[in-house]
Amino acid sequence: MVSSKHAFWQALLVTIALFLIGLFLGMAIEGSRLNTIEDFYAESEISLMDILALNELITTGNYSCQDMIHSNLLFADRIYEEAIILEDFENAGQLTDDFKLAHKRYDLLRTFLLINSEKTRELCKGNFNVVVYFYEQETEDLAQRATQNVWSKVLFDLKQKKGADVILIPIAANGGLHSVDSVVSQYDIKRFPVIIINGQVIDELKSVEELEDYLI
Amino acid sequence: MNFIDIVFFVYTFVALYMIVLMIIIYLSNRGRMFNYPKGKIEPVSIVMSCWNAKHNIGNAVDRMFSLDWPKDKLEVIVVDDCSTDGSQQVIKEYAKKYKNFKYILRKKNSGGAATPQNDGIRIAKNDYIAVADDDSFPESDALKKMIGFLQKDKKVGAVTCSVLVKKPKKFIEKIQAIEYVVISFGRRLLDFVDSVYVTPGPFALYRKKTLIEVGLFDKDNMTQDIEIVYNLMSKGYKARMALDARVYVDSPKKLRGWWRQRVRWNIGGTQTLIKYKNKLFRNGMLGLFVIPFFSSSLFIGVFGIGLFLYLTIRRVIATYFTTTYSVSAGTALFSLSDISFNPTVLNYFGFALFLLGSFYIFFGIITMREWKKRYINFYSMIIFLTVYLTLFPLNLIDALFRMAIGKYSW
Numbered sequence: 001m002v003s004s005k006h007a008f009w010q011a012l013l014v015t016i017a018l019f020l021i022g023l024f025l026g027m028a029i030e031g032s033r034l035n036t037i038e039d040f041y042a043e044s045e046i047s048l049m050d051i052l053a054l055n056e057l058i059t060t061g062n063y064s065c066q067d068m069i070h071s072n073l074l075f076a077d078r079i080y081e082e083a084i085i086l087e088d089f090e091n092a093g094q095l096t097d098d099f100k101l102a103h104k105r106y107d108l109l110r111t112f113l114l115i116n117s118e119k120t121r122e123l124c125k126g127n128f129n130v131v132v133y134f135y136e137q138e139t140e141d142l143a144q145r146a147t148q149n150v151w152s153k154v155l156f157d158l159k160q161k162k163g164a165d166v167i168l169i170p171i172a173a174n175g176g177l178h179s180v181d182s183v184v185s186q187y188d189i190k191r192f193p194v195i196i197i198n199g200q201v202i203d204e205l206k207s208v209e210e211l212e213d214y215l216i
Numbered sequence: 217m218n219f220i221d222i223v224f225f226v227y228t229f230v231a232l233y234m235i236v237l238m239i240i241i242y243l244s245n246r247g248r249m250f251n252y253p254k255g256k257i258e259p260v261s262i263v264m265s266c267w268n269a270k271h272n273i274g275n276a277v278d279r280m281f282s283l284d285w286p287k288d289k290l291e292v293i294v295v296d297d298c299s300t301d302g303s304q305q306v307i308k309e310y311a312k313k314y315k316n317f318k319y320i321l322r323k324k325n326s327g328g329a330a331t332p333q334n335d336g337i338r339i340a341k342n343d344y345i346a347v348a349d350d351d352s353f354p355e356s357d358a359l360k361k362m363i364g365f366l367q368k369d370k371k372v373g374a375v376t377c378s379v380l381v382k383k384p385k386k387f388i389e390k391i392q393a394i395e396y397v398v399i400s401f402g403r404r405l406l407d408f409v410d411s412v413y414v415t416p417g418p419f420a421l422y423r424k425k426t427l428i429e430v431g432l433f434d435k436d437n438m439t440q441d442i443e444i445v446y447n448l449m450s451k452g453y454k455a456r457m458a459l460d461a462r463v464y465v466d467s468p469k470k471l472r473g474w475w476r477q478r479v480r481w482n483i484g485g486t487q488t489l490i491k492y493k494n495k496l497f498r499n500g501m502l503g504l505f506v507i508p509f510f511s512s513s514l515f516i517g518v519f520g521i522g523l524f525l526y527l528t529i530r531r532v533i534a535t536y537f538t539t540t541y542s543v544s545a546g547t548a549l550f551s552l553s554d555i556s557f558n559p560t561v562l563n564y565f566g567f568a569l570f571l572l573g574s575f576y577i578f579f580g581i582i583t584m585r586e587w588k589k590r591y592i593n594f595y596s597m598i599i600f601l602t603v604y605l606t607l608f609p610l611n612l613i614d615a616l617f618r619m620a621i622g623k624y625s626w
Contacts, residue, residue: 004240004241004244004245004408004409005409005410005501007237007240007241007244007408007409008237008409008505010240011233011236011237011240012233014236014240015229015232015233015236018232018236019228019229019232022561022564022565022568023561025564026561026564026565029561029564030561033558088556088557088558089558091556091558091560092556092558092559092560093560094217094221094560094561094562095217095561142530142533142534142537143537145534145537146534146537146538146540146541147537147541149538149541150538150541150542150545150547153542153545153547153548153551154545154547156551157547157548205541205544205545206545207544207545207546207547208546208547209546
């Protein structure tokens with residue numbers, strides 16, 4: 001009988017080839033998802049610049065506060081929706097760390113939004129709420145992960161209920177960004193997740209109804 | 217990429233390698249799957265161990281004598297391992313019916329098949345020994361298709377055949393019927409790389425001289441039919457697979473019986489690996505493929521189930537926390553946003569592997585010409601592919617646990 005022992009190394013070569021093709025396709029899929037995020041980001045960046053320019057106009061008294069508040073809200077809603085998509089892509093990403101980088105850039109955008117929203121509230125004495133949600137990304141602590149999971153749902157429900165009355169800004173606090181660290185230390189936050197509603201720090205999980213008491 | 221992702225990628229690679237290996241072996245040998253060397257008629261002794269088989273043993277003996285083989289060149293030896301169900305009366309009746317029929321009635325139950333088989337082999341008068349179970353039902357031409365392997369190559373020490381389920385009726389039998397077909401197909405593929413690692417008890421052919429030389433079946437091993445092949449391979453012999461020769465057997469009809477049988481197989485397989493651990497990377501394909509393959513399968517199975525348990529426990533704890541917190545915050549326990557519609561790369565790999573594995577199984581069934589049999593239907597295939605195969609690692613854990621505490625029997 002003729003033996004087929006050469007099949008062992010042939011199989012190894014074919015498996016390596018198939019595996020590499022699989023990895024390559026996987027990277028292509030992740031790359032395409034990243035491109036989607038990059039496109040969103042580019043547009044969001046333009047929107048932020050637009051808002052910052054608008055802010056400058058308001059300080060010169062040439063523009064209405066109403067438009068400014070409206071722009072902030074639209075921008076906040078937009079990057080909130082993009083954050084959900086990014087998180088989904090990030091969870092599905094296994095081959096590259098590029099999504100983490102994208103996440104950091106979005107956190108920076110959100111920090112800009114936070115600063116600008118606070119400024120707008122001050123300038124315009126606006127009748128809107130700024131809800132900031134600080135959480136830790138990729139935590140291994142199961143209780144903390146569950147708390148963050150529930151906070152996300154509560155805040156989603158709050159946003160659905162209050163709509164344009166609330167600017168919701170979720171920010172990962174452990175991204176190593178100086179600006180975020182600075183905001184965190186400004187509020188003397190020691191543990192996460194934590195919510196800041198119009199300057200008030202809330203670190204205990206609450207229901208939508210309870211959170212409504214903090215809103216104006 | 218975290219540690220668990222890396223582990224999953226390694227598992228994927230190993231599984232992909234095995235499927236690709238089988239496909240390549242098949243493609244190189246597709247025209248020879250059912251080939252067997254034509255043998256000549258020589259005297260054969262069939263040794264059957266029997267225990268509490270009064271309903272089967274008569275039919276099995278009749279079947280052996282109805283093999284397409286000259287009756288004067290056929291001897292059937294039944295060794296009763298101290299049955300308590302009256303099998304001995306049936307055996308004695310058959311002793312009157314056939315001329316070349318011998319029987320041994322053991323006074324004490326040995327607790328396994330090896331001892332009665334060894335007793336039978338010792339008194340067998342012929343050089344070729346076929347070992348059979350008390351419920352075996354070989355096709356009439358089985359011997360003719362097997363004996364040539366031993367006659368044409370002196371280095372062949374054992375020959376096995378396709379072991380298939382006899383008339384599967386219950387759902388659990390149908391599932392096993394699929395499994396047996398796939399196992400036979402795979403064993404034939406392993407034959408092309410000299411890696412047949414078992415000659416299952418239902419019907420296998422040996423040379424008496426060789427069996428005596430290697431010390432007969434190991435009575436302390438739970439799967440003497442695996443151990444004997446490792447033993448033969450360690451002494452330079454090979455085992456061959458005659459795919460075209462078929463033997464039909466009764467498979468367990470209840471989950472409990474199936475579980476016990478598989479525990480025994482796993483314990484016996486592990487005992488054999490431990491016994492021959494020193495042969496790793498030695499003695500040809502035994503040390504280069506058979507031992508590494510089964511050792512790594514054992515490790516992968518145990519590690520995989522450990523990882524699965526770890527992930528499951530984490531998921532349960534996380535779900536408990538999330539449920540508790542959700543209730544206290546008055547929010548929904550589950551929402552649409554919890555479902556991800558973005559598969560990971562590993563999901564794609566897993567799906568591709570599932571398709572390839574399914575393809576291999578379908579192909580095995582088609583090659584074995586079992587496709588149109590009634591037991592192959594949509595439900596049996598789906599359950600086989602999704603549920604049945606996942607029970608194996610759990611069974612392995614049970615087997616290892618029983619081995620560790622020393623509580624196991626035939």
